Amino acid sequence: MSDVSDECDVLVIGSGSAALAAALRCAGGGLRVTILEKTGRLGGTSAMSGAGTWIPANHRAAEAGIADSEAEALDYIRAASPSGWQETEDELWAAFVRNAPVMLRFLEQRTPLRFALTDEPDTMAEKPGGKKRGRMLSPLPLRKSLAGRYARRIRRSTLPHLYTYQEVYDGDLYHRPVSATLRFAHRLVWRLLTGSRAQGSALVTGLLAGCLGNNCRVELNARAVALCSEDGSIVGATVERNGNRRTFRARRGVVVATGGFEWDRDLLGKHFPGALDRLGSPRANEGDGQKMLAEAGAQLARMDQANVYPTMPTIYEGKLHGIPLIFQAEKHAILVDRTGNRFASEYDFNIGEAIDRRDANGNPVHLPVWIVADRRFVRRSPTLRWYARKQKGWLIGAPTLASLAEKIGVPAAPLETTVARFNSFCANGRDLDFHRGESVWEAFKAGGAGAALGTIEQAPFYAMSLNRSILGTKGGARTNANGQVLRADGSVIAGLYAAGLAMANPIGTRAVGPGTTIGPNLTWGYICGSSLLSDNRG
C-alpha cells in the first residue's frame, strides 16, 4: 500500500454500538485501535436509540432472581424466528447467546455503563424458552463529560434522552407528557444540571469513555471509501477526509460496522419496493460498508430485512425525519391495508414485519397501509397532535368513514365493514380475527387483554399513513460465528470482520425481543473483537 498515513492493529469503521464494542474489546486486550467516523458526530443510530438492549441469561436478571439460560434463549430464538432461518443462522444464534451475557459483564467492568432491567417481556414470550421479564435492559444515565473532548460530539437523538427507557413507560410520556415531567422533575433537573443523559446517549458516552480509557484513537469526518487488500487479506482502508485520501493500515484486521444502507435511494428502492413513510437513522447510513464489503468479495445476504417500525414525522437536522413511537397500538384505532381490511393485530411488536409482508416476487402485499381511528385516538395524545404538525397533510380527518375512505383512496364499503366488525369485537370483548391484546406482549402493552379494544364510532374519523418506516436495514456481509466475513463459497476473507447492521443480521425484520438490534450489535462487535485478539496474523 502506498501513502500509508496511519498504522494500528485494528481499524474499526463506524462509531455505533457494534463498532465501539469491537474497539473496546480489542483495546481492552492491548491492541492499538483506530476508530473512523464518517460524520462529525459519534454514535450513529446507536446514539439516537432508546438503547433497549436484549441480552438473555444476563447477570442483572440473575441478581433479580430470574432464571434464564443459554439453552432456553437458543430454544426461544429458534422458535420465534421465521421458518427456514435456523438452517443458516443457528451457529450465529448459538454464538450470540453464548457471548451476549459475557459481553454485558465486560461492558460494566470496562466502562462506566450500568444497565438496569426494564419490565418488558419477550415479544413472543409464550414460545418455548420465552421470558416474561429479564432479557431487556437499558443503560442508566451517565454524564456526557465522561466522553471527554468528544462529549459534545455525540450524535443527538429525536427521542428525549433526559428520561431513562423505563421512565418513558412508567410516566406514560406519550399520553401524559406534563405529568410524566412533573413526576420525574427532580431527576430531570439533576440530569440537566450535571449534563447527564440516558438511553442511546448514555450507551455511546459509556462506550466512548471505555474506548478512550483504553487509548483508542478516534478520527472524525473520516469516511472509509475502500478496503485495501494484500495477498488476499484485508490490511487497511482508504479514507477520505476534507477532500483528501489517506490510507490506514491495520496489522490484525478491519471491522466494518457502518450501519445500514437505508439512506442510499437505489439500494433502498431495490430491496424495499413500495410505499415508505420515513427513515429514523442518521443520513450518513448510506450503505458504504455493504458496498465496500461486496467490493472486497463478501457475500451479501438478508438485504430485504430491516428494523421496520412505526414513526411519526419530526424534523432532524433541518429535514423531515421519523421518530419511532408505537403509537398505532391504541384503543380507538385499527390498521387497514389498501383493500380496507385489517391484516394483523395492531399491538403486535412486529407490526413492521406484517406491514412489510411480501409476495413470492418480493413485492409488498399490504402497502399502502393506514391507521383508521376516531376522535378519541387524537384527543388522547398530545404527542400525536404535536408531531402531526411537522408533516402537513399526514393527519387526515373526515366527518364519515365513507368520506375518509375517499380521501385516502381505500374502497369505502370494505372499510365500513371492517370497522363494523372490529366494533362488534369490542362489544364482545374479543378480537376474533387477530386476538389483539391477548399475547403476553400485547396484554403487557395494553395493560390487560380487554384494554386493547375500543370502538371506532365517534366523528370526526382520522387516517394517517403507516407504511414502512425504517430505523436501519439489516442486510450485509455474511459472517461466521467469529464475525469473519465470508465469500459466496463460504471461505473466510482474512482480516475482514463485520458487525451490527453492516453484517447479514441473524435476527432480521422479526424482532424476538425489543432491543434485538442493540443487544446483538454490541455482542457481534464484542465477538469480532475477541476473534481479533486471538487471531494474530503477525
Ligand SMILES: Cc1cc2nc3c(=O)[nH]c(=O)nc-3n(C[C@H](O)[C@H](O)[C@H](O)COP(=O)(O)OP(=O)(O)OC[C@H]3O[C@@H](n4cnc5c(N)ncnc54)[C@H](O)[C@@H]3O)c2cc1C
Ligand atoms: C430513534 C431510534 C431508537 C432506536 N431504539 C432502539 C432500541 O431501543 N433498541 C434497539 O435494539 N434498537 C433501537 N434502534 C435501532 C438501533 O439503534 C440500530 O439498529 C443500531 O444502533 C445500529 O447500530 P450499528 O452499530 O450497526 O450502526 P450505527 O449505530 O448506525 O453506526 C454506524 C456508524 O457508521 C458511520 N459510517 C457509515 N459509513 C461510514 C464510512 N464509510 N466510514 C466511517 N464511518 C461510517 C455512521 O456515520 C454511523 O455513525 C433505534 C433506532 C432509532 C433511529
